[in-house]
Amino acid sequence: xxxxxxxxxxxxxxxxxxxxxxxxxxxxxxxxxxxxxxxxxxxxxxxxxxxxx
Numbered sequence: 001x002x003x004x005x006x007x008x009x010x011x012x013x014x015x016x017x018x019x020x021x022x023x024x025x026x027x028x029x030x031x032x033x034x035x036x037x038x039x040x041x042x043x044x045x046x047x048x049x050x051x052x053x
Contacts (some may be wrong), residue, residue: 002047006040 010016010033020025 002043003040006036006043010036 007035016029016032019029023031
């Protein structure tokens with residue numbers, strides 16, 4: 001269930017299909033998706049260690 005959070009967050013383009021707020025000159029569209037790559041990796045690690053032997 002926890003792994004569905006990043007999946008759903010990037011599947012709804014009207015939420016992040018804009019340029020503002022920019023961060024370090026990068027439009028919101030790009031840094032939002034890059035942020036979810038990091039969050040998704042962290043959530044995957046949490047699930048892996050929580051369900052590992």
